[in-house]
Amino acid sequence: MDALIDLLPELWTATYETLYIVAMTLFFGGLGGLLVGLGLYLTRAGSILENKPLFFVLNLLVNFIRPIPFIIFLAAAQPLARAVTGSGIGNNAIIFTIALAASFAMARIVEQNLLTVTPGVIDAARSVGAGPIRIIFTVLLPEALGPLILGYTFIFVALVDMSAVAGYVGGGGLGNFALLYGYRQFNPIVTWAAVLLIIVLVQFVQFFGNYLARKALRR
Amino acid sequence: MALVSLRNVSKVYPPASKGAPSVTAIDSVSLDVEAGDIYGIIGYSGAGKSTLVRLVNALEHSTSGEIIVDGQNIAVLPERDLRKVRLGIGMIFQQFNLLGSRTVARNVAYPLEVAGRPKHERAARVAELLDFVGLSDKAGSFPDQLSGGQKQRVGIARALATQPSILLADEATSALDPETTHEVLALLKRVNAEFGITIIVITHEMDVIQTIATKVAVMDQGRVIERGPVFDVFSNPQAAASARFVSTVVKGIPSPAELAVLRERHTGRIVTLAFRDSAVDQKAVFGEFSRAGVAFEVVYGGINEIQGRPFGHLTLALTGADPVIDQVLAHIRTLTTVTEVR
Numbered sequence: 001m002d003a004l005i006d007l008l009p010e011l012w013t014a015t016y017e018t019l020y021i022v023a024m025t026l027f028f029g030g031l032g033g034l035l036v037g038l039g040l041y042l043t044r045a046g047s048i049l050e051n052k053p054l055f056f057v058l059n060l061l062v063n064f065i066r067p068i069p070f071i072i073f074l075a076a077a078q079p080l081a082r083a084v085t086g087s088g089i090g091n092n093a094i095i096f097t098i099a100l101a102a103s104f105a106m107a108r109i110v111e112q113n114l115l116t117v118t119p120g121v122i123d124a125a126r127s128v129g130a131g132p133i134r135i136i137f138t139v140l141l142p143e144a145l146g147p148l149i150l151g152y153t154f155i156f157v158a159l160v161d162m163s164a165v166a167g168y169v170g171g172g173g174l175g176n177f178a179l180l181y182g183y184r185q186f187n188p189i190v191t192w193a194a195v196l197l198i199i200v201l202v203q204f205v206q207f208f209g210n211y212l213a214r215k216a217l218r219r
Numbered sequence: 220m221a222l223v224s225l226r227n228v229s230k231v232y233p234p235a236s237k238g239a240p241s242v243t244a245i246d247s248v249s250l251d252v253e254a255g256d257i258y259g260i261i262g263y264s265g266a267g268k269s270t271l272v273r274l275v276n277a278l279e280h281s282t283s284g285e286i287i288v289d290g291q292n293i294a295v296l297p298e299r300d301l302r303k304v305r306l307g308i309g310m311i312f313q314q315f316n317l318l319g320s321r322t323v324a325r326n327v328a329y330p331l332e333v334a335g336r337p338k339h340e341r342a343a344r345v346a347e348l349l350d351f352v353g354l355s356d357k358a359g360s361f362p363d364q365l366s367g368g369q370k371q372r373v374g375i376a377r378a379l380a381t382q383p384s385i386l387l388a389d390e391a392t393s394a395l396d397p398e399t400t401h402e403v404l405a406l407l408k409r410v411n412a413e414f415g416i417t418i419i420v421i422t423h424e425m426d427v428i429q430t431i432a433t434k435v436a437v438m439d440q441g442r443v444i445e446r447g448p449v450f451d452v453f454s455n456p457q458a459a460a461s462a463r464f465v466s467t468v469v470k471g472i473p474s475p476a477e478l479a480v481l482r483e484r485h486t487g488r489i490v491t492l493a494f495r496d497s498a499v500d501q502k503a504v505f506g507e508f509s510r511a512g513v514a515f516e517v518v519y520g521g522i523n524e525i526q527g528r529p530f531g532h533l534t535l536a537l538t539g540a541d542p543v544i545d546q547v548l549a550h551i552r553t554l555t556t557v558t559e560v561r
Contacts, residue, residue, distance in 0.1 A: 118314070118316065120312055120314050120316035121316045121317070121318055121319075123278055123310075123312070123316060124310070124312065124316035124317075124318075124377075125318075125329070125333075126278055126305070127276055127278060127305055127308070127309075127310040127378075127387075128305060128306065128309075128329060128330035128333050128334075128377075128380075128381070129301075129302040129303065129304075129305040129306045129330070129333050129334065130302070130333045131298075131299075131302060134333065138318075138329070138332075139318060142318070142320040142321070143318060143319060143320050145320065216320075218361060218363075
């Protein structure tokens with residue numbers, strides 16, 4: 001317990017780092033997932049921008065990247081992270097890698113949520129002369145907003161999960177904190193402090209996500 | 220020049236899988252819809268009627284043929300130009316297809332936003348339309364708070380927003396109960412009468428055709444098998460499928476099963492007389508029976524009215540001596556069609 005009190009400044013720093021990594025990856029990964037998910041949805045057979053080759057490539061890419069365990073993906077994508085962020089280690093490298101992995105995971109969720117929009121409302125929009133871009137912003141995204149918010153809440157938890165291994169490539173955060181000061185120094189109390197903080201964080205975000213989704217669905 | 224004119228239009232879907240046959244949804248259909256018509260297209264599920272109407276605003280593209288809307292062959296137009304054409308064609312749907320994320324007012328405003336009308340103009344037009352469909356008090360409601368009939372009225376208001384000259388109704392009343400169906404049909408009739416909008420109605424219910432259409436085309440397996448003024452098709456259907464549709468709303472000639480039941484009760488001769496419009500004077504026909512002393516009993520049939528013109532079939536069981544009956548029937552044959560049923 002005394003050890004934990006001594007480590008409090010490090011704990012707060014780690015919490016801040018986790019929040020930072022998760023926020024950044026939620027933004028970039030979320031955006032990437034939205035784009036790839038929209039791409040999957042729009043290019044599939046029978047959709048408004050049907051494009052079989054593009055759909056095939058996107059679909060293959062998503063299926064290819066999604067099943068790779070993240071810690072392996074982290075190692076495999078390190079050269080790419082180095083090329084893009086200038087360094088293969090540290091918080092920026094981990095943010096890049098998580099955002100990349102999350103894009104493809106999120107893409108599936110976005111695609112599935114968009115598929116719940118009744119094709120009829122897209123017909124209705126087309127019948128009054130709306131083009132694809134307008135349909136995306138005035139029909140698809142607003143109509144699927146509730147499920148999309150829940151999808152992003154779901155991916156948030158996955159981001160917290162992925163961020164925990166940041167310590168392996170010299171990043172920070174609560175995962176690194178638990179490993180470094182709890183696990184390696186045989187101090188379960190320190191580990192559990194990190195666990196507790198993560199539970200609180202996830203609960204809070206889940207609650208907030210549910211609230212927003214309820215508002216969007218007006219239920 | 221017809222407002223909407225289809226010339227040898229076909230729509231063929233490619234095979235679903237390798238080796239499967241391609242599907243011909245529309246098989247060289249030609250059809251003319253004049254301005255001001257309420258043109259009904261009736262057929263069973265899979266007859267191709269929904270595909271046909273979706274060709275008129277190019278939601279689907281034809282494989283061959285010309286689709287001339289307001290003098291322009293839209294079959295050859297690129298997607299960009301089609302969007303402008305669609306502003307002049309409203310459409311309503313079986314499942315209403317309202318945007319669940321928007322209020323009633325914003326649903327009605329949607330086509331106006333697409334058309335780029337300024338905000339104040341949109342608000343005025345939306346108020347006017349909601350008043351027309353009787354839903355001014357629901358402007359702030361969301362679609363899931365409305366009944367089916369109300370949703371379709373919002374659909375109609377939305378379809379009329381940009382003042383189109385054509386309204387396409389794709390099974391617009393098929394998800395509604397009979398009473399609501401008649402409310403919606405009455406509203407469509409007003410749309411036609413007050414704004415002079417040409418309406419193309421797709422349905423599988425002959426009742427809908429009888430209530431509002433002025434002309435009808437009967438579709439079967441992607442072809443138009445019969446067409447004409449509603450009165451003509453109802454009173455004298457030519458194709459077997461048309462006759463089946465007509466028989467769903469008009470009690471005309473007894474079926475063999477019904478005839479068997481009649482035969483059990485009536486041992487005498489049974490004849491069916493056709494009445495069509497004022498051309499046949501019922502009083503004269505029945506007068507012939509009375510004068511000859513032939514007793515008759517109406518055992519089947521009905522007289523219907525389409526657009527204020529009566530028509531129908533009456534089946535009579537006759538009692539009297541055979542030679543007398545023959546003589547009377549010979550007289551009546553000069554007045555109308557007589558079919559002796561056995």
